Amino acid sequence: MAEVRLEGVTKRFGADVALDAVSLTVPDGAFVVLLGPTGAGKTTTLRVVAGLERADAGSVHIAGRDVSRETPAQRDVAMVFQQYSLYPHLTVRENLAFPLRSPLRPRSEAEIARAVENVAALLRIPHKLDNKATALSGGEMQRVAIGRALVRRPAVYLMDEPLSSLDAKLRADLRVELKRIQAELGATMLYVTHDQTEAMTMATHVGVLEGGRLAQFGPPRAIYADPDSVAVAARLGAPRINLAPVDLFGAAPHPAGAVTMGLRPEHIALGGDAVAATPARVTRVEHLGDQTRLHLRVNGHDLVTLTAPHTRAKAGDALTVAARAPLFFDGAGRRIRS
Numbered sequence: 001m002a003e004v005r006l007e008g009v010t011k012r013f014g015a016d017v018a019l020d021a022v023s024l025t026v027p028d029g030a031f032v033v034l035l036g037p038t039g040a041g042k043t044t045t046l047r048v049v050a051g052l053e054r055a056d057a058g059s060v061h062i063a064g065r066d067v068s069r070e071t072p073a074q075r076d077v078a079m080v081f082q083q084y085s086l087y088p089h090l091t092v093r094e095n096l097a098f099p100l101r102s103p104l105r106p107r108s109e110a111e112i113a114r115a116v117e118n119v120a121a122l123l124r125i126p127h128k129l130d131n132k133a134t135a136l137s138g139g140e141m142q143r144v145a146i147g148r149a150l151v152r153r154p155a156v157y158l159m160d161e162p163l164s165s166l167d168a169k170l171r172a173d174l175r176v177e178l179k180r181i182q183a184e185l186g187a188t189m190l191y192v193t194h195d196q197t198e199a200m201t202m203a204t205h206v207g208v209l210e211g212g213r214l215a216q217f218g219p220p221r222a223i224y225a226d227p228d229s230v231a232v233a234a235r236l237g238a239p240r241i242n243l244a245p246v247d248l249f250g251a252a253p254h255p256a257g258a259v260t261m262g263l264r265p266e267h268i269a270l271g272g273d274a275v276a277a278t279p280a281r282v283t284r285v286e287h288l289g290d291q292t293r294l295h296l297r298v299n300g301h302d303l304v305t306l307t308a309p310h311t312r313a314k315a316g317d318a319l320t321v322a323a324r325a326p327l328f329f330d331g332a333g334r335r336i337r338s
Contacts, residue, residue, distance in 0.1 A: 001188040002063035002076075002155035003028045004049060009058035011044055018044040020212040021058065026156075026205075029186045031179065033199040033220075035235055036209035042192040045209070046158045049190060051075050063155055073104060078149035079158045082165055084141040085148070086133040092144050093129040096120065099152050119151045122181055139170040146178070150185070157182075159191040163198065175201055196236050200224070208232045230260060230333035239265050239293060239304045241327075248299055249278050249323050255338040262327035265293070268305035269322045277320035282313050296321065 004026035011019040019041045026032045034042045047053040049060055051072035059068045067075045078099075086095050096116045100107050107115075120126040123143045133141060142162060149157055163171045163178075179202045182189050193199060199206050200220045208215045208223065208231075216223055216232045227233035233241045242263040246254045254261065271277065283302070284295035292311050296303045298321060305321070307313065328336045 001029050001186055003061075004156055004188065004190060005061040006045070006049070007059045007061070009045075009048060009055045009060065011041075011048055011053060012056050017212050019048065019055070022209075022212070022214050023058075024207055024214055024217055026188060026190050028188055030204045031182050031187075031189045031191065031202055032205045032207060033191045033193060033203035034207045034209055035193060035196060035199045037194060039211075040209040041212040042194075042209055043160055044212075046079070046160055046190060046192055049075075049156070050077050050079055050158055076155040077158055078152050078154040078156075079160065080146055080149050080162045082161045084133075084138075084145045086141060086144055088132070088134045091130050091132055092120070092125065092136070095133055095144055096129075096147050096151050099148055115151050115153075119147045122150065122184070123147050123177075138166055139174060142166060142170075142174065143177075146181075150181070155188065157187055157189045159189060161193055162191075164193070164195070171195075171198075178202065196238060200236065206236070208235050210235075227262075227327065228335050230262065230329050233262050233327060233329075233335075237264060239306075241265075242268070242303045244298075244301045244303065246328065248301055252323065254326075255328050255336045257330050258328035258336050259331045260329040260333070261323070262329065263303065263323055264325075265304050265306045267324045267326065268296075268303060269324050270294075270305065270307060271320055271322075277322050280319055280321045282315055282317040282319065284315055285311075285313055 006022055006024050009019055009022045034045055036042050048055050051070060059066055062075055093116055096119055097112050100112045100115060120129055125140060125143055128140060163174050175198060203220050205218060206220045206223055207217045210231045216228045223232060224236045244261050246258045246261045248261060278298060280296040280298045282294055283297050286293040290309060292307050292309055294305050294307055294313055296305060330336055
């Protein structure tokens with residue numbers, strides 16, 4: 001596997017700047033997730049690394065080599081897309097073998113057969129090898145699509161929202177499988193998604209993109225706990241972070257220059273002493289089995305907090321709340337660390 005490094009990469013499409021001086025390093029063997037809204041530059045980053053787009057400025061390095069002027073075939077990368085990209089008239093075995101029959105890298109039939117069997121075992125689909133692609137379920141088809149990338153054993157795997165077309169259960173199952181496969185192979189993966197759950201559960205590192213710029217890069221838990229901006233704080237977490245004026249809880253202390261307070265749902269304490277607590281009213285209750293979300297109205301602002309699964313709270317109830325470990329941001333949305 002290999003390290004991937006982007007240095008000051010800028011990409012324009014006409015007057016639109018898709019990537020603005022993006023610099024990041026994907027460590028060898030890391031699972032890096034690029035997270036951001038539509039139009040943030042996630043897929044463009046993948047395409048620039050793959051060589052499908054050429055950067056207008058900056059450079060791309062794979063395994064210590066500047067590949068900025070190399071073709072996709074020369075870069076030794078494999079890409080998995082949102083759509084399955086399978087040949088419907090071929091069997092699973094034939095689909096997996098197809099990438100190994102490139103004239104650029106000739107292999108013997110015995111070598112191809114071994115590689116296909118190994119990947120099928122890794123994906124836990126050896127019993128499907130002789131099925132046509134059209135006879136597979138959605139989850140099985142995406143496993144085969146991932147297998148078409150794995151079978152080549154490239155230096156880097158690039159994945160563009162490969163799970164987004166699947167239902168919730170299949171997404172959850174394949175998240176676990178994909179992380180297992182990456183760990184077993186020690187593979188370098190650069191993975192694009194807008195789903196913060198995928199980022200939090202699979203990534204060793206997360207890069208949050210906003211408007212073509214890298215807003216923050218680091219381990220997912222570190223970014224969740226210590227975001228650099230409102231945009232980053234709002235990108236990770238479900239339910240998302242509560243944003244409110246710094247004076248929502250009255251005269252509670254806050255750093256100079258703070259305009260906005262961010263409170264993770266788990267950092268809103270229910271009850272508390274009369275001095276620190278603020279009156280609130282329950283507007284909605286969501287029972288999710290393992291937890292309950294309470295929607296609250298506090299001094300004219302809506303907040304969401306978490307409570308025990310079997311709470312007896314109901315819409316219209318009055319209670320008190322207090323803030324624990326709030327985050328503070330200035331008028332431009334930048335984090336203020338006291």
